[in-house]
Amino acid sequence: MSPRPPARRGACPAFLAPMETGDGLILRLVPAEGAISSGQLRGLARAATAFGNSMMEITARGSLQVRGLTAETVAPLQDAVLALGITPRLGLAIDISPLSGLDPREIADARPLAQRIREGAAGLAGKLGPKVSVVVDGGGAISLGGHKADVRLVAMRSSPGVRWSITIGGGAPELLAEQDAASLALDALSRIAALGRRARATDLLGCAATQPATSGDDGTPATPLGTFSLAGGRFACGIGLPFGAGAADLFAALADAAEKAGARDLRPATERVLLATGLDAEGAHAFAADARRLGCLTAPDDPRAFIAACPGAPACVCAHFPARDLAPNVAEALAPLLDGTVTVHLSACAKGCAHPAPATLTFVGMDEGIALVHEGAPSGARGPAIAVDALVATLATLAATSRAPGETGRGLLARMQEAGLPAGLWLREGNDRPMVKT
Numbered sequence: 447m448s449p450r451p452p453a454r455r456g457a458c459p460a461f462l463a464p465m466e467t468g469d470g471l472i473l474r475l476v477p478a479e480g481a482i483s484s485g486q487l488r489g490l491a492r493a494a495t496a497f498g499n500s501m502m503e504i505t506a507r508g509s510l511q512v513r514g515l516t517a518e519t520v521a522p523l524q525d526a527v528l529a530l531g532i533t534p535r536l537g538l539a540i541d542i543s544p545l546s547g548l549d550p551r552e553i554a555d556a557r558p559l560a561q562r563i564r565e566g567a568a569g570l571a572g573k574l575g576p577k578v579s580v581v582v583d584g585g586g587a588i589s590l591g592g593h594k595a596d597v598r599l600v601a602m603r604s605s606p607g608v609r610w611s612i613t614i615g616g617g618a619p620e621l622l623a624e625q626d627a628a629s630l631a632l633d634a635l636s637r638i639a640a641l642g643r644r645a646r647a648t649d650l651l652g653c654a655a656t657q658p659a660t661s662g663d664d665g666t667p668a669t670p671l672g673t674f675s676l677a678g679g680r681f682a683c684g685i686g687l688p689f690g691a692g693a694a695d696l697f698a699a700l701a702d703a704a705e706k707a708g709a710r711d712l713r714p715a716t717e718r719v720l721l722a723t724g725l726d727a728e729g730a731h732a733f734a735a736d737a738r739r740l741g742c743l744t745a746p747d748d749p750r751a752f753i754a755a756c757p758g759a760p761a762c763v764c765a766h767f768p769a770r771d772l773a774p775n776v777a778e779a780l781a782p783l784l785d786g787t788v789t790v791h792l793s794a795c796a797k798g799c800a801h802p803a804p805a806t807l808t809f810v811g812m813d814e815g816i817a818l819v820h821e822g823a824p825s826g827a828r829g830p831a832i833a834v835d836a837l838v839a840t841l842a843t844l845a846a847t848s849r850a851p852g853e854t855g856r857g858l859l860a861r862m863q864e865a866g867l868p869a870g871l872w873l874r875e876g877n878d879r880p881m882v883k884t
């Protein structure tokens with residue numbers, strides 16, 4: 447059966463409206479308080495096994511997902527979540543750092559402003575589209591710069607106190623006191639709602655699209671892996687799910703490890719990371735060691751940290767190739783390129799679910815094979831298409847043989863692009879017609 451076209455714009459697997467995929471329905475859960483206990487994560491893993499297909503995920507924006515539900519098992523899973531005492535976030539998506547209020551590096555605790563906007567926007571429920579989002583970035587150790595947002599508020603040191611830089615869509619930022627920033631954010635959300643459920647901030651006059659801020663531009667790590675100091679002499683330890691996914695057993699084992707290490711709670715975080723907080727130094731070390739033994743990422747230089755992969759085939763009906771299954775091989779083969787300057791996105795179709803911002807290289811599944819996009823969105827993919835194994839092998843050879851002394855992976859790819867990278871790959875295969883994927 448041919449893959450289906452990507453789901454309509456605006457579709458997303460929310461808690462109350464799970465979305466159909468190739469392996470059943472997928473339900474997204476964001477804990478309203480941002481944190482859950484070890485026991486709650488264990489319970490969620492049990493429920494994912496009982497009512498889904500045992501596959502769980504943490505997304506790039508730090509949401510938990512349970513896959514493989516059926517129309518009959520959605521309600522029991524929702525009931526199980528509530529019975530575990532987990533309150534799901536409903537309505538407008540407002541993202542803050544998972545360490546807000548605990549982070550000694552933050553300029554401001556983002557929670558009060560986020561709460562003010564949430565309460566003010568309650569009357570817009572049902573009028574805003576499901577993809578409309580707000581980012582409130584208190585400026586701490588974890589960057590939210592890679593999150594796309596219709597309304598972005600970033601704390602700035604000011605004299606006296608703190609002010610918030612607010613950007614609506616791609617418009618010019620304004621620097622305002624907290625109350626004024628909240629009012630402007632709510633005004634923008636009202637105007638978006640007035641345009642209908644398909645509207646975004648970029649549809650507002652003077653707010654045309656620009657590139658989102660990029661993770662790491664502000665000096666914070668792009669992926670919050672490793673140990674972070676918290677207020678009161680405690681620590682948080684961030685570990686990464688391999689390509690954002692794992693069996694329910696893995697989540698349960700991580701819950702056990704966090705409990706054994708003395709964690710206060712667990713927080714799904716940006717870039718598919720799970721943070722255990724409230725640890726002492728020894729506990730942080732023990733949690734990381736257990737996570738490493740379980741196959742998780744524990745250091746920011748793990749090559750897998752630079753690869754985003756959607757589930758691909760057979761989990762998604764739109765997929766043209768098994769993106770996540772291929773990801774470990776791609777990470778291993780391209781490790782010499784993945785020096786922290788390169789991100790690779792394996793997108794099994796042109797929708798690009800796994801990495802909303804442009805990646806350095808995106809492999810896009812197409813009818814004829816894989817197309818390569820350099821520094822662009824998957825939707826920009828054009829032929830020629832090539833077999834994925836050949837593409838990976840050619841890129842690995844490039845990395846091993848063509849890199850100038852001191853040249854970064856990104857620099858090498860930019861140089862190759864100037865020299866006609868896709869065409870070069872094409873010709874290196876010696877083919878005069880598209881290779882068909884196997």
Ligand code: SF4
Nearest residue numbers: 756762794795798799
């Ligand atoms: S990008 Fe991947 S997960 Fe998203 S619709 Fe396409 S195939 Fe499915």
